[in-house]
Amino acid sequence: MRQQPLLIVDNLNVAVSTPHGMNHTVHNVNLKLEAGKVLGLVGESGSGKTMTCMSLLNLLPEKAEVMQGNIKFKDIDLLNCPTEDMRKVRGSEIALIMQNPMIAFNPVRTIERHFIETLRTHLTVTKRQARKIAVDFLGEMDLPNPESVLKQYPFQLSGGMLQRVMIAITMSLNPSVLIADEPTTALDATNQLQVLKQLDKLRKEYNTGILLVSHDLGVIAQLADEVAVMYGGYIVEQAPVLELFNHPKHPYTRVLLESRLGLTRRKMKSEKQVNVSRPNLIHSENACPFIERCGDADHTCLSYNLEFIEYKKDHLVRCVKSR
Numbered sequence: 469m470r471q472q473p474l475l476i477v478d479n480l481n482v483a484v485s486t487p488h489g490m491n492h493t494v495h496n497v498n499l500k501l502e503a504g505k506v507l508g509l510v511g512e513s514g515s516g517k518t519m520t521c522m523s524l525l526n527l528l529p530e531k532a533e534v535m536q537g538n539i540k541f542k543d544i545d546l547l548n549c550p551t552e553d554m555r556k557v558r559g560s561e562i563a564l565i566m567q568n569p570m571i572a573f574n575p576v577r578t579i580e581r582h583f584i585e586t587l588r589t590h591l592t593v594t595k596r597q598a599r600k601i602a603v604d605f606l607g608e609m610d611l612p613n614p615e616s617v618l619k620q621y622p623f624q625l626s627g628g629m630l631q632r633v634m635i636a637i638t639m640s641l642n643p644s645v646l647i648a649d650e651p652t653t654a655l656d657a658t659n660q661l662q663v664l665k666q667l668d669k670l671r672k673e674y675n676t677g678i679l680l681v682s683h684d685l686g687v688i689a690q691l692a693d694e695v696a697v698m699y700g701g702y703i704v705e706q707a708p709v710l711e712l713f714n715h716p717k718h719p720y721t722r723v724l725l726e727s728r729l730g731l732t733r734r735k736m737k738s739e740k741q742v743n744v745s746r747p748n749l750i751h752s753e754n755a756c757p758f759i760e761r762c763g764d765a766d767h768t769c770l771s772y773n774l775e776f777i778e779y780k781k782d783h784l785v786r787c788v789k790s791r
């Protein structure tokens with residue numbers, strides 16, 4: 469039986485102010501995340517993944533703005549939540565880990581200082597209690613010799629170790645939701661596997677709901693229960709992970725899967741061919757966002773109104789050809 473989602477994103481639209489007007493970067497995004505589940509958000513650079521995540525935390529860049537939509541976490545309306553309440557939600561209820569953990573650490577402070585200060589900002593604990601929690605959580609993340617890790621400075625640890633320290637700090641606050649934005653992109657294969665293993669442990673042992681953002685379907689495949697594929701600011705396909713891998717319906721999802729498998733049958737125009745360096749987000753209002761790069765596109769894709777089609781239960785696709 470399905471449980472009540474922890475996080476519900478309903479019709480999210482985000483735009484960035486540019487000298488030429490508002491550039492709509494996220495369109496009509498709907499997401500649901502349940503406790504203990506992993507929702508994968510996959511798409512190439514510029515597809516709107518980070519903008520979606522930052523909207524959840526009210527951390528959009530200065531020029532970006534939520535134009536429309538609702539974001540509900542438990543019973544809290546996140547888009548209309550007072551700044552002070554949002555500060556409490558951030559970190560202790562909804563936590564974020566990013567691609568490059570080094571950015572999150574102050575290079576002249578030890579891991580111990582980072583850990584203790586973060587814990588004492590959010591929880592009423594003594595230094596000694598905070599230290600004990602730090603040692604326990606570093607151990608939970610399978611970091612060898614937590615006592616010595618605490619004494620290190622960030623630059624003394626490998627990227628993979630630092631990412632696991634970041635996860636340990638984040639999880640010591642016991643958030644209900646973890647947003648992991650490209651958590652393994654900067655890591656080598658061994659460290660990537662370690663970090664994914666730890667994230668899996670979090671959802672199983674702490675019942676954390678994880679929004680896992682990646683441009684790599686391979687990473688998503690290892691952890692996600694459900695996948696949303698983003699292109700040009702739209703979710704173009706959404707389905708349970710096995711269903712998506714076995715029956716991809718959107719041409720972009722197929723390209724992603726085939727490139728992962730090293731197959732090159734499917735036609736997709738390169739960025740150079742369509743003369744854009746990123747997906748063209750400014751397109752005819754009713755056209756499919758993938759039209760310029762899709763090998764299967766024809767005139768029907770121009771007048772498509774971008775509604776989701778329910779291919780089957782829980783499998784939604786935004787492609788007129790999938791009807």
Ligand SMILES: Nc1ncnc2c1ncn2[C@@H]1O[C@H](COP(=O)(O)OP(=O)(O)OP(=O)(O)O)[C@@H](O)[C@H]1O
Nearest residue numbers: 484493511512513514515516517518519520529531
């Ligand atoms: N600070 C910003 N100011 C203006 N436009 C931005 C800003 N950040 C992102 N954008 C634009 O918003 C769109 C979505 O970007 P976003 O960062 O969400 O994509 P992404 O899928 O997370 O890509 P990446 O993996 O490269 O971060 C892009 O077209 C990008 O150019």
